[in-house]
Amino acid sequence: MPIAGFVITVMPEDIHKVTETLGSMKNVELHGDDGKGNIIAVLDTETSEDMDKLVKDINRVDGVLSAGLTYFNAEDEVERMDRGEYVPSRSFGNKPLFPE
Amino acid sequence: MGLSRREFIKRTAALTAASYVGMNLPIKESGKAEASDGTTWHRGTCRLCGTGCRVDLGVKNGKAVALRGVTDSRTNMGYLCMKGMLFYKLMGHPDRLTKPLYRASKSEPFKEISWDEALDIASKKFAESVKKYGNDSVAYYGSGQALTEETYIFQKVMRAGLQTNNVEGNPRLCMASAVGGYITSFGADEPIGSYANLELAKCFFIIGSNTAEAHPVLFRRIMRRKLDHKDEVKVINADPRVSPTSRIADMHLQFLPGTDLAMLHAMAYVIIEEGLTDKDFIENYAVFRIGKDKKQVDFEEYKKFLKDYTPEKASRICGGNITPDKIRTVARWFATSGGTVSLWTMGINQRKRGVWANNLIHNLHIITGQLCKPGADSLSLTGQPNACGGVREGGGLCHILPAHRLVKKDKLRHQVEDLWGVPRGRIPPKPGYHTMAMFTAVNQGKIKAMWVNCTSPAQSLPNCDLYNKGLAREDFFLIVTDIFPTRTTEYANLILPTAFHFEKTGVYGCTERRSQLTRKAVNAPGEAKPEVWIVREWAKRLARDLNDPIIARTVAPFDGLEEDFALPEAIWNEYSQKLTKGRDNDLRGATYEVLSQMADGVQWPAPTREFALKGGTVIKFVKGYDPLATEHSKDDKPYQFYGPAHPDRKLWVWLRPYKGPEEMPDLEYPFYLSTGRVIDHWHTSSMTGRITELMRANPYAYIEINPEDAKRLGIKPGDMVEVASRRGRNLLPAKVYEGPVKGMVFVYWYDQAESRMINKVTKDAYDPGSKEPEFKICACRIRRVSGPEPLQPFLVELK
Numbered sequence: 001m002p003i004a005g006f007v008i009t010v011m012p013e014d015i016h017k018v019t020e021t022l023g024s025m026k027n028v029e030l031h032g033d034d035g036k037g038n039i040i041a042v043l044d045t046e047t048s049e050d051m052d053k054l055v056k057d058i059n060r061v062d063g064v065l066s067a068g069l070t071y072f073n074a075e076d077e078v079e080r081m082d083r084g085e086y087v088p089s090r091s092f093g094n095k096p097l098f099p100e
Numbered sequence: 101m102g103l104s105r106r107e108f109i110k111r112t113a114a115l116t117a118a119s120y121v122g123m124n125l126p127i128k129e130s131g132k133a134e135a136s137d138g139t140t141w142h143r144g145t146c147r148l149c150g151t152g153c154r155v156d157l158g159v160k161n162g163k164a165v166a167l168r169g170v171t172d173s174r175t176n177m178g179y180l181c182m183k184g185m186l187f188y189k190l191m192g193h194p195d196r197l198t199k200p201l202y203r204a205s206k207s208e209p210f211k212e213i214s215w216d217e218a219l220d221i222a223s224k225k226f227a228e229s230v231k232k233y234g235n236d237s238v239a240y241y242g243s244g245q246a247l248t249e250e251t252y253i254f255q256k257v258m259r260a261g262l263q264t265n266n267v268e269g270n271p272r273l274c275m276a277s278a279v280g281g282y283i284t285s286f287g288a289d290e291p292i293g294s295y296a297n298l299e300l301a302k303c304f305f306i307i308g309s310n311t312a313e314a315h316p317v318l319f320r321r322i323m324r325r326k327l328d329h330k331d332e333v334k335v336i337n338a339d340p341r342v343s344p345t346s347r348i349a350d351m352h353l354q355f356l357p358g359t360d361l362a363m364l365h366a367m368a369y370v371i372i373e374e375g376l377t378d379k380d381f382i383e384n385y386a387v388f389r390i391g392k393d394k395k396q397v398d399f400e401e402y403k404k405f406l407k408d409y410t411p412e413k414a415s416r417i418c419g420g421n422i423t424p425d426k427i428r429t430v431a432r433w434f435a436t437s438g439g440t441v442s443l444w445t446m447g448i449n450q451r452k453r454g455v456w457a458n459n460l461i462h463n464l465h466i467i468t469g470q471l472c473k474p475g476a477d478s479l480s481l482t483g484q485p486n487a488c489g490g491v492r493e494g495g496g497l498c499h500i501l502p503a504h505r506l507v508k509k510d511k512l513r514h515q516v517e518d519l520w521g522v523p524r525g526r527i528p529p530k531p532g533y534h535t536m537a538m539f540t541a542v543n544q545g546k547i548k549a550m551w552v553n554c555t556s557p558a559q560s561l562p563n564c565d566l567y568n569k570g571l572a573r574e575d576f577f578l579i580v581t582d583i584f585p586t587r588t589t590e591y592a593n594l595i596l597p598t599a600f601h602f603e604k605t606g607v608y609g610c611t612e613r614r615s616q617l618t619r620k621a622v623n624a625p626g627e628a629k630p631e632v633w634i635v636r637e638w639a640k641r642l643a644r645d646l647n648d649p650i651i652a653r654t655v656a657p658f659d660g661l662e663e664d665f666a667l668p669e670a671i672w673n674e675y676s677q678k679l680t681k682g683r684d685n686d687l688r689g690a691t692y693e694v695l696s697q698m699a700d701g702v703q704w705p706a707p708t709r710e711f712a713l714k715g716g717t718v719i720k721f722v723k724g725y726d727p728l729a730t731e732h733s734k735d736d737k738p739y740q741f742y743g744p745a746h747p748d749r750k751l752w753v754w755l756r757p758y759k760g761p762e763e764m765p766d767l768e769y770p771f772y773l774s775t776g777r778v779i780d781h782w783h784t785s786s787m788t789g790r791i792t793e794l795m796r797a798n799p800y801a802y803i804e805i806n807p808e809d810a811k812r813l814g815i816k817p818g819d820m821v822e823v824a825s826r827r828g829r830n831l832l833p834a835k836v837y838e839g840p841v842k843g844m845v846f847v848y849w850y851d852q853a854e855s856r857m858i859n860k861v862t863k864d865a866y867d868p869g870s871k872e873p874e875f876k877i878c879a880c881r882i883r884r885v886s887g888p889e890p891l892q893p894f895l896v897e898l899k
Contacts, residue, residue, distance in 0.1 A: 003106070004185070005113030007120050009323065031114045031125050037327060038121040042113045048186060052793035055182060065327070065348070066320050068179040071116040073109045073158065074188070075139070075165035081192075082163065 005071040012037040014063030144618030146184040147601045150482030152610025164188040172699035181316040197597035198626025223641035225577045229548040239266035243554035244484030247606030249671040250631040251490035257639045260522045261651035265532030269496045270555045271487035272535040276870035277449040278480035281458020287743025292720045293477030294612045300475030303437030304335045308447020312344035313779040334433045340841045355418035357772045357877045358761035364460035366414030369406040370431035378469025390755040405755045420841045435468045439475025450875040454867045456756040482611040489609015498532035503683035519678045534871040543570035549577040556586040559784040562873045563827045563864040586786045599624035605668045616701030633663035761877040762865035769879035772844040781850035789895045799893035801851035802835040810836040818888035825880045828860030853894035
């Protein structure tokens, strides 16, 4: 279950509106802002795919200029892959070289 | 993951993010011991663009599990993008190539073989070709993603060992025009300034670059600068396509593809007409030149030349939304800002007149004196992590030897031969085939054996179907080193699996002359090996098969060294200590020992350890910043343009006439076609396509069509549209969008599906100076074929 720290940058005049929208989003934890349009957020999702989608959703919020990643941890997901509990999708090609 | 561990990681994430903007959170920094529990952090850079973002890779139980930025780094200040965030997924991906694979005939299936067998075959085939067809019947085609050590050792074996300059690489397809521009305008390759100017600039002139999607971390810096100084800082975005980069622009200049040469001249016209030039700078540092023979003319001649490019005339040529007033406004902003930084990428470089387009941007900087001072620079952004460090500096193109030496200059060639300890005359005096000539020679049966390393020309060459006919020839032997199957491995006889980033050690040199070290942090899967080991072992066999001890001499200094650190370090030492000594990219101070201490590497020139430990040269040519400017000083002026290509030590303002693209729309093919990237994917998507999150976000390429054109042709969003040129066709879903200018369509080039590989359609015309192809512009026609169809994403797997 990946966890990431983000600095989300918005136009300073939009900060309240954007904070409200972000605050209502699932899996987004806000830790305040610096008064210059930088919002501190922690994202905690079920899978990396959910994380990617969530970041895209954040980028689409009106007033958001960028979501800057600062820290990312996916040790849980990697461990699950190692234990065989989670198999990432294979690529989308046709015939594998060595059919299992 | 237990709750406490999970909470701890969340806290770390919050504290890390807060530290970037100087915030103190009411969270206790307890549990640090738990943080380090089992996780080790390894230094390196991201490899998914040319910015050079510094990252630490977190490894737990031998697996990559986490990433963090490094706030002290002057490239990314700690920030990363989504591509960078997810690249750890490529390590241990089930599609990784893990064993050498061979087939004698391209119609056969591959079979696994041992490394011994593979290297013997690689050597035998190259040796046979050399014996039977001559030295120039073999070739190396490399990559701006290969480490400097890899490019350097490959080209050394090819030139001094196999005695051919058939050494090329994919930076020919992206950076060659920028190289040509820097050399002809400033006398030396690579930018004068650094990213440091982004926080000091008062005006950004972004042309032919979708920085927001292609260089998101740098865009963040530009955006921050703009937000913090809204009224003081102007952002100009000039591009035939409105992109996410335009959203912070004060003005978007949207012109018809290929007409920007006229616009740039018109800006110069306005600057001169309104008396906005920097007369002192011009008088002290500039000359004016015209034509192939570089004839020097005076300022009055330049003024006269520009009379053909009044804003009124240029706006008629440019079309789109360009008006004389807009040209006048941006020219004033550019000239009077007090610090202008221009940024560009492929929109300028991938052009029939790419070098000229580069020259005309530099012209604006020279005549306004917007160079060599804080906040001012003419900065070509690089698309790949090591196009600068490895290929431009390490000797990875057919006409250049390591450290910016020209093959054709006897003195420089002999210097290299002496430094390598091989007899003079060993390196041929004639440059090899440039990329398009190289693949033409494959088509013609002149090249019989080729090694493609870490790139996929079968998808990335323009008009690729034509060149893939050559790759498919049974009398052409192809070796591919890579981490995944690609469109190019489909034509290979021998596939050699390589270690990926952080699975080996080496240096990348990014856009701003900065070299950074990435150290091995995890083991490569299966039998994948670092390229430096592969080349060394191959060269020893070549010496045997060709009975040529000189070939063995090219790798003798590296014999027996372990491959993960000692071997790349020894190669780097030879290159940096011997080859760059006394050259403009002097890297002698940037040893592995020094690079391992720096938060963000070293910018050349950095001739001494002491200077390298301060970070190196932030601004080239300026006394007090650049030690070579002091060393080569000829007078008491503060700037010394000592670049090797300009013996007059001047910056050259070029009188280049306006020329349009090679292929213009006509009745039969009435649209312009341009191509580019989308944020989630990189190049041919052999990596990003295998990160499920990125692939699902953009599973296939679209054709972007202006709403007015779509309406006229009855095309609705999602409809299947055929795009055809004189060379080939694609069938793509439509994205109807106010992006491309009316009369132009735009297609992403990452998709590997046969029906969506846009380089089947692009044109292989190339710049006569830089030999870089005009990917960005050709003529096409479009038609609606059907309504929306269910589509499948596609990636090549080996058959």
